[in-house]
Amino acid sequence: MSTPDRPARTRPPSKSSRPRVPRLLAAGGALALAATATFTTAVNPAPQRAQAAAQDGKVLTIAVAQSVDSLSPFLAVRLLSTSVLRLTYEYLTAYDPGDAHAVPGLATKWSSSADKLTWTYTIRSDATWSDGQRVTAEDAAWTFRTMMTDEGAATANGSFVTNFREVTAASPTRLVVELKKPQATMTALDVPIVPKHIWEKAGDLSKFNNDKSFPVVGDGPFVLTDYKPDRYVRLKANKSYWRGAPKFDELLVKYYKDQDAAVAALRKGEVSFVAGSPSLTPAQAASLKGEKNIHVNDAPGRRFYALAVNPGARTRNGRKFGDGDPSLLDERVRHALFTAVDRETIVDKVFQGHAVEGQGYIPPRFPAYFWKPSAGRQLAYDPAKAARLLDEAGYRKNADGRRTGKDGKPLNYRLLCHATDPNDKAVGQYLKEWWGALGIGVTLDCLDNVTDPWLAGTYDLAFDGWSVNPDPDYVLSIHTCAALPSTPKDTGQTDNFICDKTYDELYARQAAEYDPARRADLVKRMESRLYDLGYMNVMAYPNAVEAYRTDQIQSITTMPEKAGNIYGQDGYWSWWSAVPTASGGSSDGGGSTGVVIGAVVAVVVVGGAAVFLAVRRRATAEDRE
Numbered sequence: 001m002s003t004p005d006r007p008a009r010t011r012p013p014s015k016s017s018r019p020r021v022p023r024l025l026a027a028g029g030a031l032a033l034a035a036t037a038t039f040t041t042a043v044n045p046a047p048q049r050a051q052a053a054a055q056d057g058k059v060l061t062i063a064v065a066q067s068v069d070s071l072s073p074f075l076a077v078r079l080l081s082t083s084v085l086r087l088t089y090e091y092l093t094a095y096d097p098g099d100a101h102a103v104p105g106l107a108t109k110w111s112s113s114a115d116k117l118t119w120t121y122t123i124r125s126d127a128t129w130s131d132g133q134r135v136t137a138e139d140a141a142w143t144f145r146t147m148m149t150d151e152g153a154a155t156a157n158g159s160f161v162t163n164f165r166e167v168t169a170a171s172p173t174r175l176v177v178e179l180k181k182p183q184a185t186m187t188a189l190d191v192p193i194v195p196k197h198i199w200e201k202a203g204d205l206s207k208f209n210n211d212k213s214f215p216v217v218g219d220g221p222f223v224l225t226d227y228k229p230d231r232y233v234r235l236k237a238n239k240s241y242w243r244g245a246p247k248f249d250e251l252l253v254k255y256y257k258d259q260d261a262a263v264a265a266l267r268k269g270e271v272s273f274v275a276g277s278p279s280l281t282p283a284q285a286a287s288l289k290g291e292k293n294i295h296v297n298d299a300p301g302r303r304f305y306a307l308a309v310n311p312g313a314r315t316r317n318g319r320k321f322g323d324g325d326p327s328l329l330d331e332r333v334r335h336a337l338f339t340a341v342d343r344e345t346i347v348d349k350v351f352q353g354h355a356v357e358g359q360g361y362i363p364p365r366f367p368a369y370f371w372k373p374s375a376g377r378q379l380a381y382d383p384a385k386a387a388r389l390l391d392e393a394g395y396r397k398n399a400d401g402r403r404t405g406k407d408g409k410p411l412n413y414r415l416l417c418h419a420t421d422p423n424d425k426a427v428g429q430y431l432k433e434w435w436g437a438l439g440i441g442v443t444l445d446c447l448d449n450v451t452d453p454w455l456a457g458t459y460d461l462a463f464d465g466w467s468v469n470p471d472p473d474y475v476l477s478i479h480t481c482a483a484l485p486s487t488p489k490d491t492g493q494t495d496n497f498i499c500d501k502t503y504d505e506l507y508a509r510q511a512a513e514y515d516p517a518r519r520a521d522l523v524k525r526m527e528s529r530l531y532d533l534g535y536m537n538v539m540a541y542p543n544a545v546e547a548y549r550t551d552q553i554q555s556i557t558t559m560p561e562k563a564g565n566i567y568g569q570d571g572y573w574s575w576w577s578a579v580p581t582a583s584g585g586s587s588d589g590g591g592s593t594g595v596v597i598g599a600v601v602a603v604v605v606v607g608g609a610a611v612f613l614a615v616r617r618r619a620t621a622e623d624r625e
Contacts, residue, residue, distance in 0.1 A: 057249025058580040060553065061271040061587040062567070063262035065420060066278070067230045067255050071210040073192035074146075074153040079278065079467055079568050084233055084253065086572050088218040089192035092121055092140065092175075097559045097573040100470035102187040106135065106219075107175070116182040116514065121175040126242045129195045130215065130223045137169035142196040144177070152206025155491055157191045159477035163511070182512040184519055188471035195219075221246050221576040230255055247579045252587075257420065259284065263547075266294065272552040272587045275567040278303065278465075279545040281422055282352035293551040299563045300365050301544045302570075304358060305423065307341070307431075307537040308464035308496040309334055313457025314484060321488040322457020327395065327411060334534035335379060336389035337461075340434045342381040343539050350426045354545050358538035360527040362472055365541075368516070369472050371524040373531055386438055403439035412441035416453060416462035419446040424463045427539070456488075457497065464496065464536070469570050473511060476526060479536075480504050496535065503529045544568070552587055554579040 066080040073085050094105040107121040127135040144167040146153045147160075154161070166178040177186070198217045202208040210216060215236070216224040221243065222235035233253040237246040254271065256262035263284050265271045274280065279301070280288075289296050310324030327333050343357045356364060360371035373379075390396070395403045395411060402410040415431065417424035428444040435442050445459070453459050466475050477483060481499040485492030503526060510522035530536050544565035548556070557577040558564035566574040 058247070059250045059252055059587060060248040060273065060575070060578060060580070061252040061254060062575075063254050063256050063265055063271040063274040064567070065256060065259050065262065065276060068211075068227070068233060071216070071224065071227060071233075072205070072208055073156065073194055073210075074205050075155050075209065077156050080253070083568055084224065084235070085192050086220070086569075087222040087235060087251070087575060088216060088220045088224050089194060090127065090135075090219050091192060092189055093187050095188075095470050095559075095570045097557055097564075097569075097571065098561050100560070100570065106140065106193055110187065112186065117179045119177045119179070119186050121177070123173045123175055124242060125173055127219050128240060129198075129217050129219050130238060130240075131195075131198075131217045133195070133197060134172070135193075135195070135219050136172040137175040138172070139196045140175050140193045141167045141169040142200065143191065143193050146199075146205070147191070150205055151486070152204065155206065155493070157474075158493060159474060159483070160185060160189050160191055162482070182514060184511055184514055185471055185473045188469070188473070190469060190471075190474065193219075221572050222251055243576070246576050248575070251575055259420075259422075263288065266547060266549065267291065269549060269552070270587055271549075273546065273548040273566070275546045278421075278568070279354070279542055280547065282354055282545075285354070285545045285547070288547050293549050294547055295550050296545070296547045297558065297566060298354060298543050298545045299558065299565055300356075300363075301542050301565065302363055302365050302469075302568075303465055303467045303542060304361065304363055304538045305355070305540045305542050306358065306464045307338070307539060308462050309337075309535045309537075310457060310459055310461065311497055311499075311535045313488075313497045314499070315488060315490075316481065316484045316486055316492075319488065322459075324457060325411075325413060325460045327393075327405060328413075328460060330393050331534050332389045332393040333395065336386040336393070336438070337435065337440075338379045338534060338537040339382050339389065340386040340438055341431070341537060341539060342434065344381070345430065346427055346539050350423055350430070351540060351542060354543040355540040358540045360524070361475070361530055361536065361538060362468055362523070362527060363541040366468060366470065366472065368520045369523045369527075371527040373528070377532075379531075379534075379537070383434070383437060390438060397439045401439050402441070410441060411439070412443065413460040414443050414445050416450050416459040417444060417446040418450055418463060419448045421463070423542075427463070454496075455491065462496070466495070467568060472523060476507055476510070476523065479530065480507050498530075498533070498535050500529065500533060503533075549587070551581055551583065554581045 064080055066078060068081050068084070069078045070076045070081060071084065073089055076082055076085055090106040092105055092107040093102045096103045106123060106127060108124045110119060110121045112119045123135070123137045123140065129135055144161055144164060147158055148164055148167070163180050163183050164177060165180050168176050170176050195217050211227050214225050214227070218224065221238055221241045223238050224233070225236045226234035232255065235251040237249050239245045256265070259276060259281070262271065262274045263280070266274045276284070285296050285298065288294050309328050310322065312320060312324055312329060313322035314320045347353065347355045347357050359373065362369045362371065364370045390403055395405055398404050404410050415428055417428055425446060432442040432444065450462065454462060468475050478493055478495040479498040481504055483492055483494040484497065484499055485494065506522055506526045506529065510519050510526065513519040513522060544567070546565070546567055548566070556566055556579070557573040558566055559569040559571065559573055
């Protein structure tokens with residue numbers, strides 16, 4: 001929740017500066033491709049002390065306000081974790097930084113059979129793992145087969161393989177995937193491919209976090225060389241990377257619990273780049289604009305910022321758990337709450353114009369899938385209508401002005417928020433005011449770690465947000481019944497326990513639809529269904545607001561290239577393409593230990609490796625890519 005994304009799901013140079021309403025940029029469009037076509041595209045986008053460990057090499061230090069949940073590609077869902085893993089492991093395909101069409105990754109070309117049930121990928125012969133072994137089709141086949149047969153390995157990205165019938169490596173360079181039915185995401189499988197010879201020895205993948213032995217064997221543009229929980233992640237340039245070695249010798253990703261401290265570090269040149277939580281606050285961005293050697297990137301984002309309602313936590317077989325307020329099971333109550341939310345005020349006062357008013361589930365950055373309700377169906381700000389809906393639902397005001405049900409119990413909702421996100425706190429105060437005027441009490445429960453109450457279903461409403469990939473399948477899948485946990489103690493892939501038969505039917509149809517226009521129409525109908533159900537209220541689409549030092553970074557690729565984000569991209573273009581300045585400017589974050597300024601308390605307290613696997617971390621405002 002937040003993010004994911006997070007896919008993930010905070011984005012730097014992938015947004016552009018603008019007034020209150022940003023220019024809408026196409027980062028993708030329908031990615032479904034003709035079933036019988038073969039693709040062979042290529043892509044090639046184009047004074048501090050040096051770190052001792054880098055041997056006088058160029059070090060790019062990235063300040064982030066999010067900690068790592070796991071370094072296992074099978075478990076990680078937070079934007080930071082998935083961003084690090086994109087640098088470490090190659091995917092079959094990548095998204096072009098210009099328009100997000102599918103381009104070669106580990107696969108140099110791909111094709112499908114006439115019935116769209118068999119996909120063949122040619123695995124490049126010039127890719128090697130960082131331990132010197134060759135990357136082969138068997139590595140990809142093992143990755144997918146493991147996700148198909150091991151529920152722990154399916155924690156993060158299992159939705160991509162549920163329709164796979166069989167996966168085989170016909171040769172070292174030929175991967176064959178047989179499907180049960182057509183699947184439109186076959187050129188957008190956002191799954192890191194891992195080395196079989198390493199991971200087959202890992203044991204229980206639901207408990208293996210990939211964070212005990214360094215360097216981590218990978219095949220991406222960087223090699224993961226060191227990690228300290230809630231402190232830093234260190235990566236070294238992969239000089240043998242097939243696309244070409246990165247220009248910076250090292251990346252140091254540092255966690256700052258105090259975002260103001262991160263901004264101060266940028267001013268002092270201790271870090272090269274700062275991403276917010278998930279973006280810089282308007283005040284922080286304003287304070288940096290005009291500063292010498294600092295560039296503020298403010299561009300349309302790929303995430304949404306929303307309120308999520310607990311619809312009644314349950315398992316796949318219908319077993320209920322948690323303690324969400326039963327009044328929220330009434331659609332009229334949910335619509336009343338959302339009708340009492342002034343999105344314009346949130347954009348103007350909280351985001352101060354660095355966002356667009358929320359509508360459908362997918363941000364306007366992806367115009368092919370962007371949907372908004374008609375004027376007659378819109379849950380526009382209308383306190384009088386909200387009051388009428390509550391009256392109709394049987395929750396009327398008593399003599400004290402409090403809304404009560406037939407049992408006489410006043411409505412009082414627990415609103416789960418992220419302690420590290422100032423937006424949650426600010427919006428929370430507005431909600432207390434707006435809902436209070438309706439006679440509803442609100443308790444703002446801001447925690448460093450919102451994971452436990454979220455997974456346990458012990459909340460009424462919560463702030464939510466995910467990064468959306470050019471292909472929206474993943475963020476659509478987390479609201480299906482299949483994403484629910486098997487038992488109350490399992491993680492599952494669900495966002496907030498939504499399960500609706502009509503939505504599931506539409507999801508299945510879009511997943512099998514290769515025609516871009518027809519698929520986009522189905523996706524919009526899914527967004528319409530989510531909107532009408534009232535379990536999700538998208539309040540805003542925040543900009544990606546971030547900053548970097550121009551005396552340390554000469555150039556860097558945003559995504560989209562014309563006006564996009566840097567941090568949290570749908571790929572690795574930013575850090576792979578970053579060019580250090582000729583003057584020798586470099587940052588090491590104040591030392592090789594990666595000491596965290598202002599971070600004494602970890603965002604996620606870990607009492608042993610086994611704790612990681614049981615939870616889907618939602619410790620910041622943005623989990624998934």
